[in-house]
Amino acid sequence: xxxxxxxxxxxxxxxxxxxxxxxxxxxxxxxxxxxxxxxxxxxxxxxxxxxxxxxxxxxxxxxxxxxxxxxxxxxxxxxxxxxxxxxxxxxxxx
Amino acid sequence: xxxxxxxxxxxxxxxxxxxxxxxxxxxxxxxxxxxxxxxxxxxxxxxxxxxxxxxxxxxxxxxxxxxxxxxxxxxxxxxxxxxxxxxxxxxxxxxxxxxxxxxxxxxxxxxxxxxxxxxxxxxxxxxxxxxxxxxxxxxxxxxxxxxxxxxxxxxxxxxxxxxxxxxxxxxxxxxxxxxxxxxxxxxxxxxxxxxxxxxxxxxxxxxxxxxxxxxxxxxxxxxxxxxxxxxxxxxxxxxxxxxxxxxxxxxxxxxxxxxxxxxxxxxxxxxxxxxxxxxxxxxxxxxxxxxxxxxxxxxxxxxxxxxxxxxxxxxxxxxxxxxxxxxxxxxxxxxxxxxxxxxxxxxxxxxxxxxxxxxxxxxxxxxxxxxxxxxxxxxxxxxxxxxxxxx
Numbered sequence: 467x468x469x470x471x472x473x474x475x476x477x478x479x480x481x482x483x484x485x486x487x488x489x490x491x492x493x494x495x496x497x498x499x500x501x502x503x504x505x506x507x508x509x510x511x512x513x514x515x516x517x518x519x520x521x522x523x524x525x526x527x528x529x530x531x532x533x534x535x536x537x538x539x540x541x542x543x544x545x546x547x548x549x550x551x552x553x554x555x556x557x558x559x560x
Numbered sequence: 561x562x563x564x565x566x567x568x569x570x571x572x573x574x575x576x577x578x579x580x581x582x583x584x585x586x587x588x589x590x591x592x593x594x595x596x597x598x599x600x601x602x603x604x605x606x607x608x609x610x611x612x613x614x615x616x617x618x619x620x621x622x623x624x625x626x627x628x629x630x631x632x633x634x635x636x637x638x639x640x641x642x643x644x645x646x647x648x649x650x651x652x653x654x655x656x657x658x659x660x661x662x663x664x665x666x667x668x669x670x671x672x673x674x675x676x677x678x679x680x681x682x683x684x685x686x687x688x689x690x691x692x693x694x695x696x697x698x699x700x701x702x703x704x705x706x707x708x709x710x711x712x713x714x715x716x717x718x719x720x721x722x723x724x725x726x727x728x729x730x731x732x733x734x735x736x737x738x739x740x741x742x743x744x745x746x747x748x749x750x751x752x753x754x755x756x757x758x759x760x761x762x763x764x765x766x767x768x769x770x771x772x773x774x775x776x777x778x779x780x781x782x783x784x785x786x787x788x789x790x791x792x793x794x795x796x797x798x799x800x801x802x803x804x805x806x807x808x809x810x811x812x813x814x815x816x817x818x819x820x821x822x823x824x825x826x827x828x829x830x831x832x833x834x835x836x837x838x839x840x841x842x843x844x845x846x847x848x849x850x851x852x853x854x855x856x857x858x859x860x861x862x863x864x865x866x867x868x869x870x871x872x873x874x875x876x877x878x879x880x881x882x883x884x885x886x887x888x889x890x891x892x893x894x895x896x897x898x899x900x901x902x903x904x905x906x907x908x909x910x911x912x913x914x915x916x917x918x919x920x921x922x923x924x925x926x927x928x929x930x931x932x933x934x935x936x937x938x939x940x941x942x943x944x945x946x947x948x949x950x951x
Contacts, residue, residue: 480799480801480802480813480814480817480945480946480947481928481945481946481947482802482941482942482944482945482946483930483941483943483944483945483946484940484941484943484944485941486940486941519938519939521938521939522803522939525803525804529939558940558941559940560940
C-alpha cells in the first residue's frame with residue numbers, strides 16, 4: 467500500500483482544478499439524495515444518471531465514489547457524489 | 561602538505577540510522593537498482609560476508625532476516641554536505657571525495673590547533689555520530705591508508721619511514737582501475753612491497769599510463785592535489801506531486817512549475833541555466849537522477865522544458881513518481897539575445913514582465929495558467945491543474 471507522504475504542495479506550484487466541494491444532502495433510507503442544501507433547501511426531482519468510480523485502490527486513501535447527475539426541483543442540474551470511504555457528499559463537475 | 565583523511569564507514573547505513581534510530585537493533589541492507597537488478601549499497605556493520613555492489617539475492621542468501629531499505633541518495637548527499645559545511649568551520653580546505661570520505665588540508669592550522677590531538681578532537685566532534693576513522697599523512701593516498709588502518713576511537717599519523725608500513729599491504733588498497741588490479745593479480749603481485757621493488761620502466765610498459773601511478777603509490781608517492789569544495793551556487797527546488805503518477809505529462813507539469821519558480825526568483829540574476837540535475841522519487845522510494853547540460857543556456861522555462869522532456873522520454877522512470885526535483889548546477893550568460901521582430905512575441909514578453917512586476921508588488925503568484933495534467937483521468941480533479949503563468 468502506498469502511504470501518504472504527508473508532504474504538502476507549495477501554494478505557488480500546482481493547484482488542482484475542479485476540486486470537490488462539500489455539500490449538505492438529505493438522503494433517503496436507501497442512501498439516495500432526496501434534497502440538496504445550497505443557499506436554500508432544494509428537492510431532487512430526478513436522478514438522471516448514476517455511476518460509480520473506484521480508483522487508486524493501491525493507496526492508503528483510495529478513491530471510491532458514487533456519482534449522481536440530478537435534476538433539482540428548481541430545474542438546476544447538478545453532479546454530486548457520495549464518498550464511499552468517508553460517507554461525505556460533494557459537488558463536482560464531471 | 562599534510563592531509564587529514566576522515567573515513568566514515570557505512571555512511572549510507574549511518575544516515576538511515578540517523579533518521580530511523582530503531583535500525584540500531586535490526587540488521588538492515590541498503591539497496592539500489594541497476595537495470596533490473598537490485599544491488600547492495602551498504603549494510604549494518606555487524607553483518608558479515610557482505611560487500612557493496614554485490615547482488616541482493618546473494619546478500620539475502622547469507623542473511624535472510626534483514627530489513628531492506630532503498631538508498632535515498634539525495635538524503636545521503638544532503639547529510640554529507642551538512643558534514644562538509646561543519647568541517648569547513650575547522651579548516652577552509654575540505655574536499656568531499658565520495659560520500660563517506662573527506663580530505664582536509666591541515667597546513668597552517670597550528671595556531672588554532674596546537675597539536676594533532678587538538679585537531680583530531682575538533683574534527684571528531686563534527687562526525688562523532690558516524691564512527692569516523694582518521695589518519696594524517698603527507699598526501700591523500702597515505703592519509704586514506706592511515707585512516708583505514710587507524711585503531712578504533714583513535715587516529716594514525718604516517719610520517720617518516722613509511723615503506724615498512726606499506727610493504728605488506730595488499731594491492732587491493734590501491735585506488736586504481738579494476739582492470740589494473742586484476743592484472744596485478746595475474747602477475748602474482750599481491751603486496752605493495754612487491755610492486756615497489758620492481759623497476760619503474762618495465763612496470764609502466766606492462767601497465768600503461770596507470771602503471772606509473774601504481775608504482776608511485778606503492779612507494780607512498782601521490783601527487784593528487786586536494787580539491788577543496790568549490791563554493792558553487794546551487795539552486796534546488798522540489799515538489800511532491802498531488803498523486804503518484806506514471807504520466808510523463810503530469811511529471812513535466814510539476815517540473816515546469818519548479819522551473820517557473822526558479823526563473824521567477826532573483827537568484828538567476830539575468831543568467832540562464834547551463835546545467836541541471838533532474839531527480840525523481842518513486843512511491844517505492846526508488847531514486848532516479850539525470851544530469852542535463854545545455855549547449856546554450858536556457859533563458860526561459862520553455863527552452864529548458866523541451867530538453868527535459870526528451871530526457872524523460874528516453875530514460876523511463878523506475879516506478880510511479882511521487883516527488884520530483886531540479887537542482888541547478890550551472891548558470892551562464894547567453895552569447896547574444898535579440899528582441900523579437902514580431903509584435904506578438906514582444907507582447908508576450910511585455911505581459912510576462914507585467915506579471916512579474918505584479919508579483920513582486922503583491923507577493924505570491926497572481927496569474928495562473930490551466931494545464932492539462934491527466935486529461936484522461938476518471939478522477940475529475942486530476943485532469944487539469946493551475947500553474948503559475950510563466951513569469
